Amino acid sequence: MKLYHQDGAPNPRRVKIFAAEKGIDLELVQVTMLKREHKTPEFLKKNPSGKIPVLELDDGRCIPESVAICRYLEAVEPEPNLFGRDAYELAYIEARNRQIEFEYWREIGISWVHGPIVAQLGIIKSIPEAKEASDKNTHHYYKRLDQEFASTAYVAGDRFTVADITLLTGVDFATALVGLKPDEGLKNLDRWHKEVSSRASCQAFGAMPDGSS
Ligand SMILES: N[C@@H](CCC(=O)N[C@@H](CS)C(=O)NCC(=O)O)C(=O)O
Missing domain, CATH: 3.40.30.10 (Glutaredoxin)
Incomplete structure (x- = not known):
C-alpha cells in the first residue's frame, strides 16, 4: 500500500x-x-x-x-485496537476524536491559514482578527485539556487510542508551525504529551518537516 x-x-x-x-x-x-x-x-x-x-x-x-x-x-490489522472494542468504546473514542478535530484542530487550522507562513504563499487573504480569536480559543482549550488530563490518562480514557494520535499531531503542528505551543505550567497536558511522544510510533514519525521530533 x-x-x-x-x-x-x-x-x-x-x-x-x-x-x-x-x-x-x-x-x-x-x-x-x-x-x-x-x-x-x-x-x-x-x-x-x-x-x-x-x-x-x-x-x-x-x-x-x-x-x-x-x-x-x-x-x-485489528490489533492493537485503536478505535474501540465494544459499543461504548467505539462511540466514546469516536466522540473524543471528533471533539479534538472540531474543537481544537479547527481553531489551530484557522490560526495557521491566517498566520504568517500561509500569508507568504499569497493565495489566501489573511484576516488578523480570525487568527487572534482562534489563538485565544486554542489557549483556552489547552487549559480545558489540562483539567481533563488531571483525571484521565489518555484522551479517551485509560488507554492510548486514535484520539491521542489526533491530539498529539495537532499539538506538535501548532507548536512547530503555528506559534501555539501549550502554555507553561499545564502539568497534566505536559505529562500526557511526554508520555505519548515517547511511543516508538511517534518517535519514528516526528513532527518536523524532516520527520524528526
Ligand atoms: N480532513 C482531511 C484533511 C487533510 C488536509 O487538510 N491535509 C493537508 C495537509 S496536513 C492538505 O492537504 N492541505 C492542502 C490543502 O488543503 O490544499 C484529513 O483528515 O485527512
Whole structure:
C-alpha cells in the first residue's frame, strides 16, 4: 500500500503513526504541497479534494481522509485496537476524536491559514482578527485539556487510542508551525504529551518537516 504524504504535514503524520502502532509498512510517496503536487489533475483523481494523506491500495483504489484511512488499517490489522472494542468504546473514542478535530484542530487550522507562513504563499487573504480569536480559543482549550488530563490518562480514557494520535499531531503542528505551543505550567497536558511522544510510533514519525521530533 502507498501513502501519499509530505514530511512534517500533520494529517499524513496521523496515519503514519497509526500504521506504525499496528506494525504496517506503508510505501511513502512524497507530495510536495509547495509545488502544488496535490492539485494536479492526476492527484485529483486519487482525491478530488486535493489533500493529503491518500492511501492507495495495491489494486489502485484510493482512500482519502485520515480517519477513514485509519479505519481501513484497523479493519485489515485489528490489533492493537485503536478505535474501540465494544459499543461504548467505539462511540466514546469516536466522540473524543471528533471533539479534538472540531474543537481544537479547527481553531489551530484557522490560526495557521491566517498566520504568517500561509500569508507568504499569497493565495489566501489573511484576516488578523480570525487568527487572534482562534489563538485565544486554542489557549483556552489547552487549559480545558489540562483539567481533563488531571483525571484521565489518555484522551479517551485509560488507554492510548486514535484520539491521542489526533491530539498529539495537532499539538506538535501548532507548536512547530503555528506559534501555539501549550502554555507553561499545564502539568497534566505536559505529562500526557511526554508520555505519548515517547511511543516508538511517534518517535519514528516526528513532527518536523524532516520527520524528526
Ligand atoms: N480532513 C482531511 C484533511 C487533510 C488536509 O487538510 N491535509 C493537508 C495537509 S496536513 C492538505 O492537504 N492541505 C492542502 C490543502 O488543503 O490544499 C484529513 O483528515 O485527512
